[in-house]
Amino acid sequence: MKKHPIRTVIYLSIALVPTVLAMFLIYWSIRQSLISSRLDELSAIAELKTKSADTYFGNVREGLSLTMASFSLKSNLPNLIEFVGSPDNPTYVKSKSLLDPPLRALIGQNDIIDVELTDASGTVVYASNPTHTDDIGYPLADPMAFTEGTKGVYDGLIFPSNESDTPPVIFFESGPIRDANKNLLGVIAFEVDATTVEQLVGDTAGPGKTGETIIGGLVNATGTGSYALVLSPLRNNPASAFTLKIPIGSALEKPLQAAVMQEHGSGVATNYAGVPVLAAWQYMPSRQRGVVVQIDLSEVLGGVNTLGWFLIILSLIVTLAATITIFVLSKQPFDEFRLAVDNASEQIIITDPEATVLYANHATEAITGYPVAKIMNKKAGSLWHLPMPKAYYENLWKTIEIDKKSFVGELQNRRKNGEIYDAELKISPILDRKNNVILYVSIERDISEEKKTVRAKNEFMSLASHQLRTPPSIIGWYTETLKAGDLGPINEKQNEYLCEIYKANQRMVAIINSLLNISRIELNTFSISNKEIDIEGLVDETITELSSRFKRKADVKKDYDPNLNLFRADPNILQIIIDNLISNAFKYSPPDNTKIELAARLVDRSFLFSVKDNGIGIPAKDQDRVFEKLFRVDNAVATDPDGTGIGLYMTKRIVESLGGKIWFESKENSGTTFFISLPAGMPEKIGTTTLARVAYYAES
Amino acid sequence: MDQILSNKKILIAEDEPAMLNALTDKFKQEGCDVLRAENGKEALELAQKEKPDILLLDILMPKMSGMEVLSAVRSGSDWGKKVPIVVLTNLSPNEEIMGGVVKNEPSFYLIKSDWKLYDVVQKVRACFKGPVQ
Numbered sequence: 128m129k130k131h132p133i134r135t136v137i138y139l140s141i142a143l144v145p146t147v148l149a150m151f152l153i154y155w156s157i158r159q160s161l162i163s164s165r166l167d168e169l170s171a172i173a174e175l176k177t178k179s180a181d182t183y184f185g186n187v188r189e190g191l192s193l194t195m196a197s198f199s200l201k202s203n204l205p206n207l208i209e210f211v212g213s214p215d216n217p218t219y220v221k222s223k224s225l226l227d228p229p230l231r232a233l234i235g236q237n238d239i240i241d242v243e244l245t246d247a248s249g250t251v252v253y254a255s256n257p258t259h260t261d262d263i264g265y266p267l268a269d270p271m272a273f274t275e276g277t278k279g280v281y282d283g284l285i286f287p288s289n290e291s292d293t294p295p296v297i298f299f300e301s302g303p304i305r306d307a308n309k310n311l312l313g314v315i316a317f318e319v320d321a322t323t324v325e326q327l328v329g330d331t332a333g334p335g336k337t338g339e340t341i342i343g344g345l346v347n348a349t350g351t352g353s354y355a356l357v358l359s360p361l362r363n364n365p366a367s368a369f370t371l372k373i374p375i376g377s378a379l380e381k382p383l384q385a386a387v388m389q390e391h392g393s394g395v396a397t398n399y400a401g402v403p404v405l406a407a408w409q410y411m412p413s414r415q416r417g418v419v420v421q422i423d424l425s426e427v428l429g430g431v432n433t434l435g436w437f438l439i440i441l442s443l444i445v446t447l448a449a450t451i452t453i454f455v456l457s458k459q460p461f462d463e464f465r466l467a468v469d470n471a472s473e474q475i476i477i478t479d480p481e482a483t484v485l486y487a488n489h490a491t492e493a494i495t496g497y498p499v500a501k502i503m504n505k506k507a508g509s510l511w512h513l514p515m516p517k518a519y520y521e522n523l524w525k526t527i528e529i530d531k532k533s534f535v536g537e538l539q540n541r542r543k544n545g546e547i548y549d550a551e552l553k554i555s556p557i558l559d560r561k562n563n564v565i566l567y568v569s570i571e572r573d574i575s576e577e578k579k580t581v582r583a584k585n586e587f588m589s590l591a592s593h594q595l596r597t598p599p600s601i602i603g604w605y606t607e608t609l610k611a612g613d614l615g616p617i618n619e620k621q622n623e624y625l626c627e628i629y630k631a632n633q634r635m636v637a638i639i640n641s642l643l644n645i646s647r648i649e650l651n652t653f654s655i656s657n658k659e660i661d662i663e664g665l666v667d668e669t670i671t672e673l674s675s676r677f678k679r680k681a682d683v684k685k686d687y688d689p690n691l692n693l694f695r696a697d698p699n700i701l702q703i704i705i706d707n708l709i710s711n712a713f714k715y716s717p718p719d720n721t722k723i724e725l726a727a728r729l730v731d732r733s734f735l736f737s738v739k740d741n742g743i744g745i746p747a748k749d750q751d752r753v754f755e756k757l758f759r760v761d762n763a764v765a766t767d768p769d770g771t772g773i774g775l776y777m778t779k780r781i782v783e784s785l786g787g788k789i790w791f792e793s794k795e796n797s798g799t800t801f802f803i804s805l806p807a808g809m810p811e812k813i814g815t816t817t818l819a820r821v822a823y824y825a826e827s
Numbered sequence: 828m829d830q831i832l833s834n835k836k837i838l839i840a841e842d843e844p845a846m847l848n849a850l851t852d853k854f855k856q857e858g859c860d861v862l863r864a865e866n867g868k869e870a871l872e873l874a875q876k877e878k879p880d881i882l883l884l885d886i887l888m889p890k891m892s893g894m895e896v897l898s899a900v901r902s903g904s905d906w907g908k909k910v911p912i913v914v915l916t917n918l919s920p921n922e923e924i925m926g927g928v929v930k931n932e933p934s935f936y937l938i939k940s941d942w943k944l945y946d947v948v949q950k951v952r953a954c955f956k957g958p959v960q
Contacts, residue, residue, distance in 0.1 A: 588919070594917075597917050607943050640940075
């Protein structure tokens with residue numbers, strides 16, 4: 128079968144490109160919409176956190192500003208500075224007792240754990256929290272809190288505390304304390320527990336399982352080695368706070384870099400660990416910090432990735448199915464079949480089991496003259512078949528519907544233009560797996576020309592037979608008349624000569640008849656009927672006739688099957704076959720002791736017949752040639768010099784034309800047995816002539 | 828001489844003179860009154876006019892075939908329906924001939940080359956002997 132690689136590629140492209148494209152678009156739009164909604168969410172979280180942090184820090188700053196402005200602080204701080212080394216000094220005690228109540232009252236507000244005061248050099252001279260008094264005499268834990276605090280309100284960095292009596296993370300909020308002349312007296316610093324604000328900012332409940340918030344600050348803002356310092360503990364590495372540096376311009380954690388550079392936005396990025404993330408970033412002016420809320424892309428796209436895999440598998444299944452379908456289709460060139468059937472020279476019709484036409488090819492229209500559209504949905508052949516005998520249709524339906532075999536028959540049709548023609552009709556049932564008829568395929572062929580040829584052949588044969596037989600008939604009758612003495616007495620020698628003429632003439636008639644039979648067989652123009660056979664009667668009649676012709680009796684033994692009456696055949700043809708075999712048995716057996724054994728059986732729908740003689744037998748060297756045309760075995764020529772060499776050849780041809788077989792067993796001088804086997808029901812055939820019996824037997 | 832055939836009027840239609848002569852001589856010898864025709868048309872006219880006791884018809888003849896004469900005789904008078912007819916030919920049997928012979932009984936089909944003159948006479952004699960065989 129021809130394959131179509133280009134067509135296959137086109138089919139695949141047409142089928143698959145839209146499928147793959149549609150699936151990709153579905154995947155992509157879901158992915159983008161998921162990312163977009165997730166980014167909105169992250170931005171909102173970042174903004175909320177920044178706002179919350181701003182509010183928180185704003186409260187701390189406001190508290191500091193109020194405290195800074197206190198007159199009591201300004202008037203008492205110099206005393207504390209002056210007498211810090213003498214805690215029992217009455218002035219120190221007095222000043223401390225005046226400051227303690229308001230400053231201790233601040234503890235607990237806005238997570239403040241201590242309020243410390245320094246002198247103008249940065250040394251702590253006062254700690255409101257009694258447990259922090261050991262800080263006195265030392266600089267502030269965050270040196271920036273002093274240096275920056277002298278300049279104005281300073282929002283200190285959150286940093287880890289290494290002391291056991293303080294929370295894990297703290298920051299300082301500090302500011303200057305000046306006298307009436309704006310001279311710096313010292314610095315006031317709130318030491319704040321940053322746990323709450325860190326929890327507030329770093330809360331990961333919003334974004335998801337892999338979500339985290341990073342707070343960072345810009346270090347060396349103007350220098351070449353500027354970097355973003357991560358100030359909060361990271362999800363994967365809590366110890367990274369205050370140690371992880373992200374160089375500005377590096378490929379990692381771009382969101383944090385942008386946030387510390389006071390930008391805000393959202394998008395897909397790579398985090399500090401090199402993992403793709405969705406991130407939203409924002410600058411927190413209150414602390415000059417960058418806030419980044421981010422979540423691993425894989426978590427966001429977890430669902431859509433599953434969908435992606437599903438779509439890929441679906442695409443593969445569709446591809447596979449399309450490929451298999453196209454492969455199967457390319458293996459079944461249905462279009463070629465369709466074209467072939469459409470344009471076949473013989474008319475082909477497909478019908479349903481009720482013979483309603485489902486399909487008719489172009490030849491149907493060309494041959495019958497009826498357009499295909501007019502034929503469709505009508506009973507097959509109803510427009511052009513001429514009525515046939517009821518038995519014809521009964522046989523047709525029995526064959527195709529009950530026996531479920533192909534029907535072959537001849538009938539006459541009338542074209543739309545009225546012309547009548549001979550047709551051969553073949554109908555084959557198409558069965559399903561349960562052996563039910565699902566369709567009939569009918570093929571009709573215009574055989575008018577063949578019929579004409581057959582008729583011409585037959586007319587020729589008929590005429591030839593007539594012309595060939597006429598001269599020997601005349602010779603025969605005239606010789607007979609002379610021999611009979613009708614025209615006057617003849618002497619013995621004359622009689623002997625006339626006998627030879629007569630015998631030779633009879634032989635010529637036999638040869639002519641044999642040759643005519645052979646021509647009919649070879650031209651296949653003889654008819655075969657299918658009738659009930661009285662096989663015993665037929666054989667007995669043959670034996671009687673042969674005994675009379677050969678003028679001798681034979682010892683005949685018969686062994687017949689009792690159910691032979693079931694055998695149907697053409698009696699004329701069967702007689703020709705049996706006549707040939709039995710006459711050979713007569714001819715080649717001892718004239719004074721002719722023994723013939725006949726057996727007839729019906730075995731498995733076959734008729735078996737055998738003729739055994741006690742004659743001269745066939746020498747082994749000639750056995751292969753016995754059925755050849757005109758061949759005669761040496762010992763047969765010696766026994767019967769007048770034989771034609773046609774009998775067995777003709778018998779074999781007849782038997783085979785009936786679908787049967789002929790064979791023999793023989794040994795020289797020990798007799799021969801001929802066997803024939805014929806199908807129990809001969810295939811009926813309409814012909815124009817019948818085969819003639821070859822009646823030549825030497826007469827004296 | 829034969830009592831059965833004596834003075835029986837027999838029409839022999841045969842276009843082959845040698846055969847016609849042989850048959851004529853044979854049946855005359857048997858005592859028959861022989862009418863001769865050398866073609867079908869002549870045979871039919873003679874038959875209708877003379878109403879012979881039996882007809883011997885060749886098939887292949889000029890002007891009208893033996894089978895046509897057979898049909899024409901049978902479709903005519905009462906005599907025509909009953910008169911025995913022997914079709915004597917060298918044509919091989921076929922459905923048309925055999926159908927015609929069977930349809931137009933009493934009629935017989937003999938192949939000349941297979942039948943001796945003696946046997947033909949016996950067949951004709953049998954036609955007058957009684958029940959047709």
